[in-house]
Amino acid sequence: MWRDALLIAGRDLRIEIRTRVGLWQVLPFAFLTLLLFAFALGPKPGLLAQAAPGLFWLAVMLSVVLAAQRSLALEGSQATREAGRLLGLDPAGIFLGKTLALLVEVLILEGGLLLGVVVFFHVQVTDWLVLVPSCLLAAAGLCAASIFYGSLAGDARVRATLLPLLFLPLAAPVLIAGAKAFEASVQTGSGSGARWLGVLAVFALVYLALGVALYGPMEE
Amino acid sequence: MAPAISLRSAVALSEGFPVLSGVDLDLEAGQVLVLLGANGAGKTSLLRLLAGLLPLRSGEARVFGCALPDGAAALRRQVGLAGHDPGLYEELNALENLRFALKASRLDPGGAEAALDRVGLAGRLSTTQLVRLSEGQRRRAALAWLVARRPALWLLDEPHAGLDAATRHLVAELCEEAAMGGACVVVSSHEPELVTPMANIVATMGGGAVLRSDPGGRRTSGASDVA
Amino acid sequence: MMNRTLRILGPVSVALVALDLVLGFWVTPPDQNQGDYARFLYIHPALAWVALYVAIGMAALCSVLYLWKRTRSLKYDRLAAAAVEVGVVFIFLTLVTGSIWGHPVWGVWWTWDARLTSTALLGVLFVGYLALRRVPADPEVRAKRCAAAALFAAVDVPICHFSVQWWQTLHQTETVFGPDAIKIHGIMAWTMLLSFIGFSALFAWMVLLRYRIEVNSSTDQDLALEDALAERRAEGVTS
Numbered sequence: 001m002w003r004d005a006l007l008i009a010g011r012d013l014r015i016e017i018r019t020r021v022g023l024w025q026v027l028p029f030a031f032l033t034l035l036l037f038a039f040a041l042g043p044k045p046g047l048l049a050q051a052a053p054g055l056f057w058l059a060v061m062l063s064v065v066l067a068a069q070r071s072l073a074l075e076g077s078q079a080t081r082e083a084g085r086l087l088g089l090d091p092a093g094i095f096l097g098k099t100l101a102l103l104v105e106v107l108i109l110e111g112g113l114l115l116g117v118v119v120f121f122h123v124q125v126t127d128w129l130v131l132v133p134s135c136l137l138a139a140a141g142l143c144a145a146s147i148f149y150g151s152l153a154g155d156a157r158v159r160a161t162l163l164p165l166l167f168l169p170l171a172a173p174v175l176i177a178g179a180k181a182f183e184a185s186v187q188t189g190s191g192s193g194a195r196w197l198g199v200l201a202v203f204a205l206v207y208l209a210l211g212v213a214l215y216g217p218m219e220e
Numbered sequence: 221m222a223p224a225i226s227l228r229s230a231v232a233l234s235e236g237f238p239v240l241s242g243v244d245l246d247l248e249a250g251q252v253l254v255l256l257g258a259n260g261a262g263k264t265s266l267l268r269l270l271a272g273l274l275p276l277r278s279g280e281a282r283v284f285g286c287a288l289p290d291g292a293a294a295l296r297r298q299v300g301l302a303g304h305d306p307g308l309y310e311e312l313n314a315l316e317n318l319r320f321a322l323k324a325s326r327l328d329p330g331g332a333e334a335a336l337d338r339v340g341l342a343g344r345l346s347t348t349q350l351v352r353l354s355e356g357q358r359r360r361a362a363l364a365w366l367v368a369r370r371p372a373l374w375l376l377d378e379p380h381a382g383l384d385a386a387t388r389h390l391v392a393e394l395c396e397e398a399a400m401g402g403a404c405v406v407v408s409s410h411e412p413e414l415v416t417p418m419a420n421i422v423a424t425m426g427g428g429a430v431l432r433s434d435p436g437g438r439r440t441s442g443a444s445d446v447a
Numbered sequence: 448m449m450n451r452t453l454r455i456l457g458p459v460s461v462a463l464v465a466l467d468l469v470l471g472f473w474v475t476p477p478d479q480n481q482g483d484y485a486r487f488l489y490i491h492p493a494l495a496w497v498a499l500y501v502a503i504g505m506a507a508l509c510s511v512l513y514l515w516k517r518t519r520s521l522k523y524d525r526l527a528a529a530a531v532e533v534g535v536v537f538i539f540l541t542l543v544t545g546s547i548w549g550h551p552v553w554g555v556w557w558t559w560d561a562r563l564t565s566t567a568l569l570g571v572l573f574v575g576y577l578a579l580r581r582v583p584a585d586p587e588v589r590a591k592r593c594a595a596a597a598l599f600a601a602v603d604v605p606i607c608h609f610s611v612q613w614w615q616t617l618h619q620t621e622t623v624f625g626p627d628a629i630k631i632h633g634i635m636a637w638t639m640l641l642s643f644i645g646f647s648a649l650f651a652w653m654v655l656l657r658y659r660i661e662v663n664s665s666t667d668q669d670l671a672l673e674d675a676l677a678e679r680r681a682e683g684v685t686s
Contacts, residue, residue, distance in 0.1 A: 004324065011320055015311040018349075076309060082273050083307030083365075087324035088297035145599070152592045154582050165578055169571040170599055206602055214595045217514050231676065235583055236668065241679040261683075275587070427683025 001093040001212075008089070008097025013104060015074055022105045026067045027112055033059040034116050045122050052121040053182035057175050059113055061142065064106055064171075065164050068146035071102045072159065085219065095147060095215035099208070102143040110135045127185040130193035134181035137200035141174050144207040151218060174203055222282075224249040224404050225270065225373075229279035232269050239265035241428035242279065247406070247421070249372075252399050252438055254415045255408040257425035263408035264303070266425070267375045270406060271299045284372055297325070300371035302379060306362035310351040314341050314361040317350065318368050325369055335368035336361075339390060356383050363394060374398050374405040380414055392418050399438075449659060456652045463645030467493075470638040487548035488635070493642035494541040497650045499566065502534025505654070506576075507601035510594035521665070522658075524590035527597055529657035531576050533650055538570040572600040586665075 016022055037055045041047055048055075075081050084094075114135075117123050125131055149166040153159040177199040184193030225247040232240040240262050247253050255263045268274040270283055272292030281288040286295035301307070308317045318332035336346045339360040350358055359379070366374055379391045395405045395418055409415040416422055419436030471489030478485030509527035512518040545563060546556050557563070576596045580589060 007320065007323055011309070011312075014316070015309065019311055074309070074311075077305050077307070079303050079305030079307035080309065082268075082271075082303075083301065084324075085273065086271065086296045086299050086301060087321055088293075088326075089324050148595070149599070152579060152595055154584065154592075158582050162575075162578060162582065165571075166575040166596065169568050169575065170602070172568050203602075207599075210595075210598060210602075214514065214598065218591055218595055233585065233672075235585060236672070236675075238672065238676045238679045241676050241683070275585070425683075427681065428679045429683050431683050 001090045001096065004090045004093025005096035005100060008094050009100040009104075010097075012071060012074055012098060012101035016101070016105065021070050022067060022109070026063055026070065026105070027109060029066055030059050030063040030109055030113050031116055033062055034113070034120055038120060048121040049123055049186075052117050052123045053179040053186065054175070055121070056113055056117045056182060057138070057178040060106070060110055060138070060178075061168065061171055061175060063109055063113075064102075064142045064146050065167060067102060067105055067109070068143070068150050068167070069159065069163060071098055071105075071147065072150040078155070091216035091219040092212045094219075095144075095151075095211045096208075098147045099140075099143045099211065102147060103139055106139045106143055107136070110139060123186050125186055127193065130181055130197065131185040133197055134178055134185070134193065134200055137197065137204045138174050138178040138181075141200065141204035141207050142171055144204065144211045145170050148207070148211040148215065151215065174200065177203070223247055224284055226282045227269075227280065230269065230276060230281050231278040232265060232274045233277050234265065234274065238277075239274070239428055240269060243269075243429055245423070245430060247404050249404055250399050250402050251420040252395055252405040252407065252418055252436070253421045253423060254412075254419035254436060255406065255423055255425055256410070256412055256415075257408075257431075261425040262428040263425055264377050265428070267301065267303075267377050267406060267408060270373065271301050271375055272296045273301075298372040299375060300366040300369055300373070301375045301377070302359070302362045302366060303377040304381070306350075306358045308350055308358065308361055308365070311349060313347045313349050314353075314364065315346040317361060318364055321365050322368055327369065331368050332364075335364040338367050339364045339394075340386075356387055359383060360387060360390070363391070366398075367394060370398075370401070370403075372403055374403055376405070376407045378408055378410060380409060380411055388414065396438075449655065453652065453655055453659065456648060456655065460645060460648035460652045463641065464649055467638060467642040467645045470634070470641065475635050475638050481552060484548060484551050487544055489638050489642045491541065491544040491548055492639065493646040494537050494544060495566065496643055497646050498534055498537035498541045499569065501647060501650055502530050502537060502573075503569065503597075503601050505530040506534065506597040510597040513590055513594045514598075521586060521590060522662075524586075524593065525658050525661040525665075526654070528577075528580060528593065529654045529661065531573050531597065532657055533653045535570060535573045535577065536653075537646075537650065538566060538573065541566055542570070569600065576600060 034055065037051070037059070038048060041051060075084065114125075114131075118125065146163070146167050149170070150159060150163050153162040153166060177196045181193040181196040181200065184196065223246040225245060227243050227245040230240055230243040230245075231238060243262075243266060245253075245266075255266060257263050265274060269276065269281065269288070272283070272286070272288065272295040275292070276288040283291075283295050284298050286292070286298075288295070308314075309320070312320070314336055315332055318335060319329040322329040322332060333342070333346070336342055341357065341360050341364060345353065345357060350361060353361070359382075363379075374395065376391070376395070380388045383391070395407065399405050407415055407419070412422070415436075417437035420438050421433055422436045423430045423433045425431065467489055471486050475486070475489070477483045478488075506527045509523040509530065513520070513523040513527065542563070545566075549558065549563075550556050576593060579596050580593050582589070582592075584592070
């Protein structure tokens with residue numbers, strides 16, 4: 001399973017490095033959402049700083065939808081997917097591999113967005129020991145759920161509209177916990193972020209485990 | 221000895237429509253079967269059933285000892301399918317595609333260069349992104365996938381469509397080599413004059429079933445027939 | 448046997464719900480704090496119970512039974528789909544009754560209370576399941592996809608249940624099963640219990656009705672398949 005996962009992840013990342021869709025399309029989209037939030041809320045630094053935790057994670061989630069669509073599109077046409085099935089790859093390995101590749105992209109995305117939030121929304125991070133793990137755990141859960149739901153949603157025509165409907169409600173608890181953890185790690189935050197890390201860890205484990213267990217039967 | 225492929229009244233559905241309405245078929249290892257028929261006759265569906273990609277709805281189907289539909293997962297590893305769509309990753313080049321396929325199949329990725337050389341995609345063509353190659357060159361890359369993996373069952377869906385004479389000749393050569401090596405080869409085509417000489421059996425399909433079978437131009441010892 | 452069950456369960460469940468409504472709106476005394484508004488106690492919690500636990504629990508269980516090869520049968524897929532469809536209705540009713548009950552008590556039609564929000568979220572997850580079900584696919588493929596989606600949606604149920612403890616909330620804490628002792632007594636408690644039984648029975652009836660429609664539809668499809676096979680074979684003769 002892990003061997004196949006690394007093979008798939010390597011393939012996806014190789015394609016991404018070659019095409020740079022994440023760099024030139026998804027990352028700019030993420031920054032665009034921050035700008036749009038600022039336009040919607042108005043140029044009030046206090047308000048933006050207060051809303052930054054939620055806006056950050058909202059931007060991440062919307063960007064993950066785009067990035068996951070792209071990741072699933074890499075599987076290509078039905079013929080390409082069937083050719084892949086004939087190779088005898090472990091379906092759980094395919095799931096983990098695609099999740100891993102998407103995770104690398106999303107972590108880079110989160111880094112870029114964090115910089116954007118610090119600069120545009122005047123946020124000061126004081127507790128990196130909460131923020132960094134929360135970004136990692138939330139990304140793992142979001143990537144696992146989006147890859148799994150994306151594979152459920154069928155071909156590209158239907159997936160474009162169905163994936164957001166399936167994935168975003170499921171990801172809402174990650175949004176809540178991620179925002180709370182972010183809040184706890186910025187200067188104006190209060191309360192311990194540790195318990196939200198626990199919530200994010202549980203969700204990441206649950207979505208990863210379910211994906212590993214169910215991806216195989218889905219592909220049969 | 222039981223045939224390598226044996227189908228009895230095989231029915232398969234695609235989104236509720238009976239694409240195969242009762243196929244009877246026997247094929248020995250080392251034989252070449254050609255499928256002829258009009259569009260919509262069920263040729264592609266039969267290839268997909270034999271690949272374990274289309275579930276069997278009723279009837280019996282046994283391919284290389286794997287009883288369908290339960291044995292589909294085990295069967296797929298023994299199958300190579302070259303369809304209308306080459307089914308390769310367009311953003312990668314031919315060499316990368318083949319190395320990926322070989323590693324996934326637990327084979328030595330070092331065999332990729334030799335396979336590409338065999339199909340005439342050596343050198344610059346092997347390291348050019350597939351999206352930049354012509355349709356014919358992409359088809360060659362798909363054939364290289366089969367050459368490298370050496371599956372026990374070769375399934376070729378209209379392999380001659382849109383190809384030049386040299387590539388058509390290559391297809392015939394590769395099919396013959398595969399059959400001589402003990403593989404079963406099943407080819408669907410709209411060009412009977414091209415494929416009949418290379419076939420042991422020529423089966424004409426219609427309405428999702430095999431309507432008639434005739435001997436082809438290829439002879440091997442211990443020939444079987446379509447039921 | 449199913450027809451006989453439906454003939455009995457239908458009237459019984461409707462009668463139980465009717466009795467619950469009569470007792471709840473006319474017989475039981477008003478609450479000492481909320482007055483007559485508290486009569487929603489005999490509707491809203493039962494609807495929420497069915498929506499959040501019975502419907503999703505049934506969908507999840509049937510999904511597991513479908514995905515497990517030993518018990519795989521399309522009947523579980525049909526039952527799961529019926530549970531989700533009826534569950535959507537109950538979620539909608541839960542939100543509406545909760546909103547009507549909450550307005551005079553909280554002063555607003557809607558609040559971003561954790562339990563309300565989680566319930567609305569589960570409603571959207573159910574709608575997503577139904578949308579997935581409408582994507583054209585072979586019945587077995589569709590069944591597997593929907594089973595997986597139902598299991599993922601089931602993860603949301605613990606959030607709803609524990610949200611009362613996790614977040615500060617306007618929503619009343621658990622009345623009957625919370626750490627404190629049961630806070631309602633006498634006829635109010637019995638009527639509330641009746642509401643749970645009545646609405647659960649109503650849910651079961653509606654699910655079985657919906658399941659029967661699916662079964663009849665698939666029987667029609669099987670008959671249509673025989674016709675389609677005959678037509679398909681005839682194509683071969685004429686070609």
